[in-house]
Amino acid sequence: MNRTYYGKLIFELSKHGRVGYSLPQCEIKGYQLEDLGATYLRQTEPLLPECDELTVVRHYTNMSNNNFGVDTGFYPLGSCTMKYNPKLNEELCQLPGFNLHPMTPAQYAQGSLKLYDEVQKTLAEIAGLSRFTLNPYAGAHGELTGLMVIRSYHISRGDTQRTKIIVPDSAHGTNPASAAVCGLQIVEVKSLADGTVDVEALKPLLGPDIAGMMMTNPNTLGLFETKIPEIAKLVHECGGLMYYDGANLNPMLGVCRPGDMGFDVMHINLHKTFSTPHGGGGPGSGPVGVRKGLEQFLPNPQVVKGEGCYELHCDDESLGYISFFLGNFGIIIRAYAYLLSLGKENIPLAGKLSVLNANYIKESLRSHYNLPIDTICKHEFVFDGLREEYGGDHHAAEHVTTLDVAKRLLDYGFHAPTIYFPLLFHEAMMIEPTETESKETLDDFIAVMKQIAEEAKADPQLLKTSPHDTPVRRMDDVKAVKEPHFTYK
């Protein structure tokens, strides 16, 4: 990453008369767009920039130099599974044979349809479920789709009063938000002091109005919910279905499958667990899997294997359409390359090494950071800020906060962990290293985290004014809201 700030906008490089494209001369004469007339035509010319090709290339290259990605350095962002994005996957998704119009008749798209089916089958085996749709575009879109499956199931049985969904207080924010979009009321269940679901608090919530329960396991503290068989049994007994938020699937690969835990419906984030790039906020992919007996409710279109060839199928019982076509197909190709590469030997190893890495950091840093729950974690864990002897009393106004530590980390060339989530702890710092990081990288990170703790003790202002060595310094977030500028003027 280049520490000199670039900061220009393309509009500032524009000069009237320049172009950055070339089109062939139009061979077809006698048709004029102006014939559409003033009623239909745009009255004002759009203010698009006018740039030559090199200007555009330099502009975006310079911008990229102010950006930090997994290819730049360690990215221990909890709950986001920032693992390495293999380059072979990038090569293969761009094969010209995959660039089809979505309405291409199925017989001319057999390769793509087969790939889709292979991925859905592979995910079903990994999840311990019956069938997957790959149509949802992202994790939250998968959650919404999965909840639609659950509602469709109840409605198909004439059970229309199940309009509530149980969500733990530690859940990802998308869980309650997806439930709300799906027209469900949220019932929150409390966590115990150890961060897991309180089964006794759950019991009185169960009844004939419960559509189901959403959980992620391991949960957002990185802890495996060991009471999951009992929880699933209770929810099933009351007539509800169990939804698995697959954001934290990575550590469970090949060890313990959501279907075997008792879940009926789940989504997987291909951009987390199966190595597709996060793209600065998408495109991701959020396939949804279901237990046997729920397949017909999956969204249309569905890819099915007919006689000797793959076909697109629309099921009357389906919840309907949730996407333009078969989802983010380019992402699905990348995930397939990853699944094929790793195979049955390495998929479980990915999970286990992610757990090893997380526990190694946790044990190495607990001397300097508060560890609220002292147990073996899975792929991630949460510190509750600096220990008092380094950062001061959490209740004191001038203590060194998690935000200060996060910003100081940027100076040392690391991305910050996820901060202030989950909400159970005031100074939460959620660390997820993933399996693709070496012991040397983790050791460097550990040393820097300890160094920062010492700095917090010796010179709190150094942290409070950090970062110092990044392309830009801390931003005025309040000004961004109070004097909003969402476009260049």
Place this chain on the structure above:
Amino acid sequence: MYKYFPHTADDIQQMLDIIGVRSLDDLYAEIPEEIKLHRELNLPSEKSEEEVRSIIQGLAAQNKPLICFAGAGSYDHYTPSVVPFIASRSEFSTSYTPYQAEISQGTLQYIFEYQTLMADLTGMDISNASMYDGTTATAEAMMMCIAAAKKRNRVLISQTMQPAVLAVVRTYAKFHGVDLVEVSEKDGVMDKDAARELIEQDDVAGLIVAQPNRYGLIEDFTGLADLCHEHKALLAVNTMASALAVLKSPGEWGADIACGDAQSLGIPMGYGGPYIGYLCTKEALVRKMPGRLVGATTDADGRRTFVLTMQAREQHIRREKATSNICTAQGFMCLYVACYLSLMGPKGMREVNEQSYASAHYLHDELLKTGKFEKVYDTAFLNEFTLHVKGNARKLREALAEKGYLLGVPTLFKSDCLTIASTERRTKQEIDNMIDLIKTTAL
């Protein structure tokens, strides 16, 4: 070991020692044995790079890309080589949502540029940082109308909307509990009298219309915005993004929300994705807007910088009270759009539309000249149109596919009609060759 895992056996042992457990399996000791998978996954063994390449190349070879005269929401436009080149920069692609703004100015800047470009094209004040696609962007527009209205739960949508958009909006409406009413069509465009009657009942939160519509026709929305606003309803216009450069913009029609798919701005057809949905609106509605938003501010040194802003609308803060559940959207595709529009500029966008217009109109006229097609509508169109086949449309489409041409898509609910599109990428020679084939094809 394995190429994506750096751990040596020694590393693993040293790390286990620090943790205080004996084996990797001991890290899972708390999980009840009865739910563990006590077998290998039933999947193939690991494969080398060459093996994986060979398998996936084999699948790509089983596809047969056809010369594309289809649209219906996905268009085969020219993409300058710079766009995929820039998009291959992994500083952009391997980053996460730009929460740490100090090391994410690249992502934040291109999203800010994208927001500016889309707001300008749509004639709106603001754009968000992308939705999944045009179908879900329209569903979000519907939910925005409900959120902005006071105690109204009815949204109208034109039946002339692209079928894929209509289908997705219907699904969201069903589950979100929105009373979605479809406004009927008349002569291939929305029946404005039918819309007026419904709006005058004063219980409508918003009206969503299509431009160009599912038949490729350009609709006339004169007076529609005033009618909506008189009755406290919002007007949302769904437009294929490339057309925004030349057609009267949603802002010029007086719309409150503009939504649609921006695939037509430099993004490959890619069998349906990844694309990018856009959603733009007026400043007054910013707090009802779903998705991420990038704003300009200053840093501690007073420099102009960019941050994610107005996050109090979003799921990670507001949970079930958020404007939407969207988290990961299609952020990276903003880079495609920004880069594409920077290269094309106003002149390029005009030329693309002029050539697509000429190409589609030439094709339209040549198809009619074969005597095997007849007009269905007389309304103006841009680069997509609907014709009736004097015979079996499905058979004709199949016969042409065998020869390597994708002649449109079957028009929903209109037997033996095809909705056909062209772009600047289609040469006169390709059109003439296809016309020759059609002339010799029995219907």
